Amino acid sequence: MTKTLLLLSGDGIGPEVTAQSERIVAALDAGIVTSTARFGGAGIDADGVPLTDAVLAEAKAADAVLMGAVGGPQWSGQPYDKRPEAGLLALRAGMNVYANLRPARCFASLADASSLKRELVEGLDILFVRELTGGVYFGNPRGIEDLGGGERRGVNTHSYTSGEIRRVARVAFELAAGRSGRVCSAEKSNVMEAGLLWREEVQALRDAEYPHVELSHMLADNTAMQLVKYPKQFDIILTDNLFGDILSDEAAMLTGSLGLLPSAAIGEAGTPGLYEPIHGSAPDIAGQGVANPCASILSLAMALRYSLGRPDLATRVEAAVEAALDAGARTRDLGGTLGTADMGDAILARL
Amino acid sequence: MTKTLLLLSGDGIGPEVTAQSERIVAALDAGIVTSTARFGGAGIDADGVPLTDAVLAEAKAADAVLMGAVGGPQWSGQPYDKRPEAGLLALRAGMNVYANLRPARCFASLADASSLKRELVEGLDILFVRELTGGVYFGNPRGIEDLGGGERRGVNTHSYTSGEIRRVARVAFELAAGRSGRVCSAEKSNVMEAGLLWREEVQALRDAEYPHVELSHMLADNTAMQLVKYPKQFDIILTDNLFGDILSDEAAMLTGSLGLLPSAAIGEAGTPGLYEPIHGSAPDIAGQGVANPCASILSLAMALRYSLGRPDLATRVEAAVEAALDAGARTRDLGGTLGTADMGDAILARL
Numbered sequence: 001m002t003k004t005l006l007l008l009s010g011d012g013i014g015p016e017v018t019a020q021s022e023r024i025v026a027a028l029d030a031g032i033v034t035s036t037a038r039f040g041g042a043g044i045d046a047d048g049v050p051l052t053d054a055v056l057a058e059a060k061a062a063d064a065v066l067m068g069a070v071g072g073p074q075w076s077g078q079p080y081d082k083r084p085e086a087g088l089l090a091l092r093a094g095m096n097v098y099a100n101l102r103p104a105r106c107f108a109s110l111a112d113a114s115s116l117k118r119e120l121v122e123g124l125d126i127l128f129v130r131e132l133t134g135g136v137y138f139g140n141p142r143g144i145e146d147l148g149g150g151e152r153r154g155v156n157t158h159s160y161t162s163g164e165i166r167r168v169a170r171v172a173f174e175l176a177a178g179r180s181g182r183v184c185s186a187e188k189s190n191v192m193e194a195g196l197l198w199r200e201e202v203q204a205l206r207d208a209e210y211p212h213v214e215l216s217h218m219l220a221d222n223t224a225m226q227l228v229k230y231p232k233q234f235d236i237i238l239t240d241n242l243f244g245d246i247l248s249d250e251a252a253m254l255t256g257s258l259g260l261l262p263s264a265a266i267g268e269a270g271t272p273g274l275y276e277p278i279h280g281s282a283p284d285i286a287g288q289g290v291a292n293p294c295a296s297i298l299s300l301a302m303a304l305r306y307s308l309g310r311p312d313l314a315t316r317v318e319a320a321v322e323a324a325l326d327a328g329a330r331t332r333d334l335g336g337t338l339g340t341a342d343m344g345d346a347i348l349a350r351l
Numbered sequence: 352m353t354k355t356l357l358l359l360s361g362d363g364i365g366p367e368v369t370a371q372s373e374r375i376v377a378a379l380d381a382g383i384v385t386s387t388a389r390f391g392g393a394g395i396d397a398d399g400v401p402l403t404d405a406v407l408a409e410a411k412a413a414d415a416v417l418m419g420a421v422g423g424p425q426w427s428g429q430p431y432d433k434r435p436e437a438g439l440l441a442l443r444a445g446m447n448v449y450a451n452l453r454p455a456r457c458f459a460s461l462a463d464a465s466s467l468k469r470e471l472v473e474g475l476d477i478l479f480v481r482e483l484t485g486g487v488y489f490g491n492p493r494g495i496e497d498l499g500g501g502e503r504r505g506v507n508t509h510s511y512t513s514g515e516i517r518r519v520a521r522v523a524f525e526l527a528a529g530r531s532g533r534v535c536s537a538e539k540s541n542v543m544e545a546g547l548l549w550r551e552e553v554q555a556l557r558d559a560e561y562p563h564v565e566l567s568h569m570l571a572d573n574t575a576m577q578l579v580k581y582p583k584q585f586d587i588i589l590t591d592n593l594f595g596d597i598l599s600d601e602a603a604m605l606t607g608s609l610g611l612l613p614s615a616a617i618g619e620a621g622t623p624g625l626y627e628p629i630h631g632s633a634p635d636i637a638g639q640g641v642a643n644p645c646a647s648i649l650s651l652a653m654a655l656r657y658s659l660g661r662p663d664l665a666t667r668v669e670a671a672v673e674a675a676l677d678a679g680a681r682t683r684d685l686g687g688t689l690g691t692a693d694m695g696d697a698i699l700a701r702l
């Protein structure tokens with residue numbers, strides 16, 4: 001059966017790394033039809049907005065969407081609601097992909113690249129389940145208000161309903177079954193009522209439907225510390241949009257190989273997922289053919305697993321990336337000399 | 352001239368570590384008069400609330416307040432606005448100590464205790480300037496609302512005015528003069544308008560009044576990564592209440608010696624400051640006489656510097672702590688065997 005994958009390669013190094021994922025799709029020869037559309041800064045340049053209604057409709061009609069990266073200094077003068085990032089937030093909300101899966105895995109052959117002592121990160125394998133379509137990113141009222149006399153007030157609203165919390169917690173609990181069965185939920189319930197609601201709803205769902213999951217709760221500031229102290233204590237970390245943004249980036253950097261880390265954003269069963277590397281558009285190296293395509297290719301693997309019904313191919317792609325790394329294939333960010341396409345070659349050769 | 356220091360030793364290990372600071376005050380024989388009052392869980396037990404109006408009035412009338420720690424499992428059933436933490440927030444707001452100084456310094460003799468490779472943390476000396484009386488900690492509306500049908504909604508409001516941003520930024524810029532002259536301001540201006548206002552106001556104040564300060568801006572998620580990747584790139588990090596909570600705890604753990612780190616919260620000139628260790632009440636080891644008193648003693652040093660008009664004594668106390676550590680004095684958290692009072696002895700002997 002044919003499946004469709006929409007490529008939104010976006011800005012900076014986005015097109016270069018996405019091109020390598022496209023080569024992998026072609027090589028898999030699995031009846032996956034790709035199409036492309038403009039998004040982010042590229043969308044602004046062509047259409048005046050980062051995400052047109054037509055592109056959002058295409059995304060919702062596809063089986064999966066693979067994004068590259070968005071943003072760059074040339075669009076910093078855009079009005080707030082027309083920046084590349086606003087397009088990304090509108091895409092996440094429009095596709096209703098409320099659960100963001102962000103693995104922070106340390107690749108054996110790269111453990112020495114971490115800032116942390118090798119024994120603390122070797123074998124590290126944390127999965128963040130980050131809420132992605134709520135919280136302070138989307139709450140109203142928001143904006144900057146003029147108070148007169150040169151004074152202004154900036155406001156954002158952090159808000160979650162029980163339903164929003166339960167649906168993302170469910171994703172974490174379901175995934176826990178295929179892992180160690182442990183979930184740690186991070187919030188600031190000691191200073192935020194919305195964090196207290198988060199904690200109560202997560203606990204109630206666990207008690208009612210997932211009694212075999214070992215659930216713990218940790219304050220977000222302590223989580224930031226524990227990630228540095230002893231990261232292997234964690235398996236799944238469940239958290240809201242803002243804490244998830246910060247803590248998952250911290251954890252990603254612990255692995256020492258940011259250029260390798262993929263992410264998936266999923267919603268209700270049967271709806272398309274959104275897949276993207278966690279790295280940014282890296283304007284400083286864009287267009288030079290030196291960016292690491294591994295995170296994009298591993299994001300494609302996540303798409304194969306969660307949206308395209310081919311977990312077998314996902315495992316094959318992941319194994320090819322790991323084999324290439326084990327064989328010493330290294331782009332510049334990993335201290336090597338391979339270009340983007342060379343790294344693509346090295347992975348294709350092991351597929 | 353006599354100065355007054357109010358001791359709010361609080362809960363858990365708070366009283367034990369504060370007692371050692373009291374010994375230091377006595378040994379300095381510098382005309383500093385101490386008094387004590389109930390606070391936190393201890394306040395709840397005695398008075399039904401964590402902070403009475405009378406204690407707040409005492410705090411505001413003192414020259415400085417030295418806090419121990421608050422909280423513990425026995426008060427987890429308290430109503431939200433009567434928890435020990437609520438008392439701490441009320442104390443910060445009531446004293447109007449809007450600028451929280453949190454040094455993340457790596458002590459030479461303890462660099463190996465860090466999770467990070469020695470060369471990344473040796474000599475590390477970051478100073479966080481965290482806004483402490485605004486943002487999502489204090490914004491309204493807030494609370495948990497019943498939506499009916501088993502659904503609830505939790506809301507908190509993140510809000511800052513220009514004035515609130517400028518006054519804490521000024522503290523960072525003033526402190527920069529005595530350090531490297533570099534300030535990095537962290538926010539999420541790419542998704543939060545309040546973060547954009549933060550960024551604009553900080554930049555405007557720098558341009559108008561502190562042209563010699565080298566100011567940079569960094570997204571909070573990237574800051575969380577850069578702290579792990581190469582922490583020595585930072586000197587002063589200026590940030591809001593919530594990001595400051597998380598990022599300063601992450602940075603503290605990088606040093607490997609959480610039990611050593613003090614903090615100061617200051618407001619307008621001539622008003623008392625609030626000083627506290629960044630560690631918590633550690634209920635698991637409370638009452639055993641094994642807690643590390645260094646963070647409390649170094650908080651006392653900050654009080655001597657910023658509120659009690661004795662920077663000379665601050666330097667003397669800090670040198671005594673460093674000398675004790677250099678001589679190998681170690682409490683249990685640092686892998687040693689000294690008790691709380693033994694560590695106090697080791698520091699007193701070097702005063």
Ligand SMILES: CC(C)[C@H](C(=O)O)[C@@H](O)C(=O)O
Binds near residue numbers: 085088245541542572
């Ligand atoms: C680009 C930005 C809007 C985004 C976010 O904050 O969610 C990014 O940091 C991420 O984590 O995917």
Ligand SMILES: CC(C)[C@H](C(=O)O)[C@@H](O)C(=O)O
Binds near residue numbers: 191436439
């Ligand atoms: C205890 C808690 C309310 C407090 C905070 O979140 O500010 C603590 O984490 C701190 O950083 O001093």
